[in-house]
Amino acid sequence: MHVYLNGEILPLEQARVSVEDRGFLFGDGVYEVTRVLPSGLFEESAHWQRLQRGIRELKLETPEGFSREMVRRISLELLEANGLTGRQATVYLQLTRGAAPRSHAFPAPGTPPTLYLSTSPFQVPWTQRKEGVSALMLPDLRWARCDLKTVNLLPNILAKQQAREAGVFEALLVRDGVITEGASTSVFVVMDGALYTHPKDHHILPGVTRDIILALARELGMTVHERPVQVAERGRFQEVFLAGTTTDVQPVVVVNGGKVGEGRPGPMTLALQRALLQRMGGGGSAVRGRS
């Protein structure tokens, strides 16, 4: 497998960063995961804009010539090098503040940032998408800037691992009695026939797929509320689903060991799943996959 690192496409085994890279020492960087469809990079613009926002907020420097076109060109070259052109895949991009002697404050201006991209083949887990998964509510231990897609991911890792050890797919993170989002997904809930998800603020990542789902829901005539969902409202949950770049619309049929509704993916979830699938490339067999 080949990856991109600081201007070069090279075998993964040769792609190494300095032990003084601030990504390694501090988690001082941002990342994006973009879905690749047979038709190309999905929602490239939204991912680029979120990346740009993270760069601005963290005051990261960018490599010379860094642009949306440059990232697209590297992504396509890398997909080609890895035999993934025209297939389902993901592109991972990470930008850090580069290598410098360890000190909390930013290094001297002009310190070359580190830019890393990799690609992975992706297969939609159709059975899981159709049958639904289980989830577990866990405390949201994260910091106060969850709106930034940084590589400070330890709380997410620990929640995901705890979920997996409990035999469930995802952790639903709870802060002050409110479900914010999943460890690596956005969370949607249906109550009284309306769709609810946490509003965009410092406690959730502004999910690219989240935005699409909200737009699709409105197009489908659903009532949508962007407001915090309380754990105390659990008894009213008719449907629950997760959304994300590699999660699409993933029904959740069990929360904390108890069925959601009838314990089957609900009609609004399935309608949004179909709508997203269509948005991602309509009837293309590569997208419909092996269903």
Place this chain on the structure above:
Amino acid sequence: MHVYLNGEILPLEQARVSVEDRGFLFGDGVYEVTRVLPSGLFEESAHWQRLQRGIRELKLETPEGFSREMVRRISLELLEANGLTGRQATVYLQLTRGAAPRSHAFPAPGTPPTLYLSTSPFQVPWTQRKEGVSALMLPDLRWARCDLKTVNLLPNILAKQQAREAGVFEALLVRDGVITEGASTSVFVVMDGALYTHPKDHHILPGVTRDIILALARELGMTVHERPVQVAERGRFQEVFLAGTTTDVQPVVVVNGGKVGEGRPGPMTLALQRALLQRMGGGGSAVRGRS
């Protein structure tokens, strides 16, 4: 300069980790900074115990043969290789969950962890220690497990950078109206002749130097309160100081642009500074340095 990486002592320029190292991708690791005095590693046992606790809490694997003796041996070899034996220095140690294809949940058991150690010469900034520094209160944006010394340090970095851009030495982090600690230091306040510092809980790092200061204060007959200090109590602050492995006892004479007490290091601060200095090696000239 030579560093240690996964079994080898090698030049810094050759010390590189995989782009798939979970330290780089997730900040999935812990670290320690230990002070080196002419007499040897200072408070080695306390640092080792804190490291062990972090390893347990994050369920990190350790390299084969990992022990306090192994870390001491590597530290001393590295100090020797860098010409720092018998001098003031620091040893940095970082342990991550190793390199594996990117996935939030833990990698397969047996994935080799990454162990990195480096050394740096250290000089006590005596003028700063005597004259005091300024500090600025900033929001504590950190997660709910600040008791773990992890490399998820972005909120600390951002606070430190904001402090430096404001021309001050340290950020005093404020959560819910309470001063928790500094961006990379413990914080002590004197009010009504008694010493106050935040109690050990999930909102502060259990500082090795913090513990020593508390013990020294009690030995000196000071009244000590481990309880949260409110921002609203600012008017009662007679003295403020920072404590840390490379900060010793550092007087703070200005907070948010206003003098603390008379705007000079106070008597309790100076007594504790002297007591720590004595504890660190008594009258040794290398410790007293160029004062």
